[in-house]
Amino acid sequence: MSASPPPSHVLVSFRATGEPVLLPGGQGGTWRAGEVVVKPTGSVEETVWRAEVLDALPESADFRVARPVRATDGTWTADGWEAWRLVPGRTDPHRTAEVVRTGEAFHAALAELAPGRPEFLDTRDDAWTRADRLSWDLTQEAGPDSEFGMLAPLLAAREPLATGDEQPVHGDLLGNVLFADGLPPAVIDWPVYWRPPAWASAVAVVDALLWYDGDPGLLRPWTRDPHRHQLLLRALIYRIATTRAVGRAPDPTYGPVTKLVLESG
Numbered sequence: 001m002s003a004s005p006p007p008s009h010v011l012v013s014f015r016a017t018g019e020p021v022l023l024p025g026g027q028g029g030t031w032r033a034g035e036v037v038v039k040p041t042g043s044v045e046e047t048v049w050r051a052e053v054l055d056a057l058p059e060s061a062d063f064r065v066a067r068p069v070r071a072t073d074g075t076w077t078a079d080g081w082e083a084w085r086l087v088p089g090r091t092d093p094h095r096t097a098e099v100v101r102t103g104e105a106f107h108a109a110l111a112e113l114a115p116g117r118p119e120f121l122d123t124r125d126d127a128w129t130r131a132d133r134l135s136w137d138l139t140q141e142a143g144p145d146s147e148f149g150m151l152a153p154l155l156a157a158r159e160p161l162a163t164g165d166e167q168p169v170h171g172d173l174l175g176n177v178l179f180a181d182g183l184p185p186a187v188i189d190w191p192v193y194w195r196p197p198a199w200a201s202a203v204a205v206v207d208a209l210l211w212y213d214g215d216p217g218l219l220r221p222w223t224r225d226p227h228r229h230q231l232l233l234r235a236l237i238y239r240i241a242t243t244r245a246v247g248r249a250p251d252p253t254y255g256p257v258t259k260l261v262l263e264s265g
Contacts, residue, residue, distance in 0.1 A: 003022060003028050003029060005020040005022070005031055006020055006031055006033070006038045006081050007079070009078075009079070010038065010078050010079050010081045011033050011036075011038065012072075013071040013072050013073070013078035013079075014033075014036055014038060014069050014071055014072075014078060014081075014083035015036070015069070015072070016033035016034055016035075016036035016038060016083065017033060017034040017035075017036075018033050018034040019033070020032065020033045020038070021033075023037070025091075025175065032086060034086075035085065035086045036069055036083050036084070036085065036086060037066065037083065037084045037085070037086050038081055038082070038083045038084075039081065039082060039084075040080055040081055040082075041077050041080055041081060041082045043120055043124065044077055045118075045119070045120040046118070046120045046124065046192060047076055047077055047082045048075075048076050048077070049115075049118045049120060049192070050068075050190055050192060051068035051076040051082070052076075052115075053110070053113065053115050053168070054066070054067060054068055054190070055067065055068055056113060057109060057110070057113060058109065060105060060109055060184065061184060062101075062102070062105035062106075062184055063102050063105050063106050063109075063184050063185055063186065063187055064087055064183065064184050064185070064186035064187070065087075065106075065186065065187050065188070066084040066085055066086075066087050066186065066187075066188045066189075067084065067085045068082070068083070068084055068085075069083035069084060069085060071083075084188075087178060087186040087188060088178070088180045088183065088186075089178025089179050089180035089183065089185070089186050090178055090179060090180070091174075091175055091176070091177065091178060091179075092179050093174050093175060093207070093208060093211070093212040094208075094212060094214075095179065096174065096204060096205060096208040096212075096214055096218055097218070098177075098179070098185065099173050099174055099177045099185070099204050100173070100201045100204055100205070102173070102177050102184075102185040102187065103169075103170060103173045103177070103187070103197070103200055103201055103204065104197065104201065106170065106187050107167065107169055107170070107197035107200065108197075110167060110168050110169075111167050111197075115168060117166070117168075117194045118168065118192060118194070121192070121193075121194055127242050127245035127246045128171070128191065128238075128242050128245075130241075130245055131237070131238050131239075131241035131242040131244075131245050132171070132193060132195075132238050134237065134238075134241050135233075135234040135235070135237035135238040135241065136234060138158060138160065140155065141155060145244065147244075147249065147250060148240060148241075148243075148244045148250055150240065150250070150254055150255055150258040151237065151240055151241065151244075153258070153262055154233055154236060154237050154240070154258060154261075154262070155237060157233055157262060157265065158230065158233055158234065158237075159230060161227070161230045161231075161234075163196045165196045165197070166194050166195055166196055167194070167195075167196075167197065168192055168193070168194060169192075169193050169194070169195050169196075169197055169199065169200040170187060170190050170191065170192075170193075170200055171191045171192070171193040171195075171200060171203060172189070172191050172203070172207075173187070173200060173201075173203065173204040174203075174204040174207040174208060174212075175207070176188050176189045176190070196231060198228055198231050199231045199234060199235060202222065202228070202231045202232045202234070202235035203235040203238065203239070205218045205219065205222065205232070205235070206232070206235045206236045206238075206239055206257070206261075207239065209253070209257045209260070210239060210251060210253050210254065210257055211251070211253070216260060219232070219260070219261070219264050222264065223264045223265070226265070229264065229265045232261060232264075233261065233265070236257065236258065236261050240254055240258070
């Protein structure tokens with residue numbers, strides 16, 4: 001993603017004030033201008049769908065969200081950019097249990113809103129989406145890539161899973177929940193997936209173990225229930241397969257975490 005700042009006419013359209021400042025994290029293309037956060041739009045269809053849902057989401061004592069900002073013409077995008085209200089707070093990936101609880105509250109509110117499965121998921125095609133589909137497709141195999149040999153036992157350990165509780169969920173909670181003193185945690189940067197809410201929680205747990213030296217005790221809720229353990233397997237496949245898809249070498253933690261998850265089932 002380009003690190004070029006949003007053009008002045010885009011800032012005017014979103015009523016954003018002040019000199020744009022590049023924000024850390026994400027894919028390196030998110031800017032703050034006053035109290036507005038602006039970033040390039042990927043899929044317009046996805047941006048509009050997400051904005052409509054979050055605009056309609058009721059306030060909650062359990063979480064905050066970054067509300068979308070309309071352009072001056074009433075739409076949710078302006079010349080390839082989208083905008084969101086700035087919400088105070090900082091990420092803390094070591095507060096995994098709190099992130100999971102926040103995600104559960106967020107997903108419960110989405111289920112009440114019942115927006116249905118978005119059509120853009122049928123055509124979205126990127127490394128993350130392909131890895132997610134791989135993790136759920138029981139016909140898929142790991143392939144000949146020996147560097148990612150840990151995928152083979154994970155894929156083989158999957159079993160058919162009838163869920164029935166699929167809904168829109170956040171696929172990257174751990175790095176996108178902000179904590180601020182005296183305020184509920186805030187959910188930002190929502191990548192939309194149509195999966196069980198417990199899968200989204202499993203992704204947060206996997207992320208903590210892979211990248212933030214998470215406590216193996218985080219796995220306890222996933223070892224007592226075979227159904228939840230199957231979601232955990234799919235979450236780990238998703239993360240490892242994404243790393244392969246974007247051309248990165250596996251992190252040193254991938255092998256030990258794979259062993260830990262397989263042995264916990």
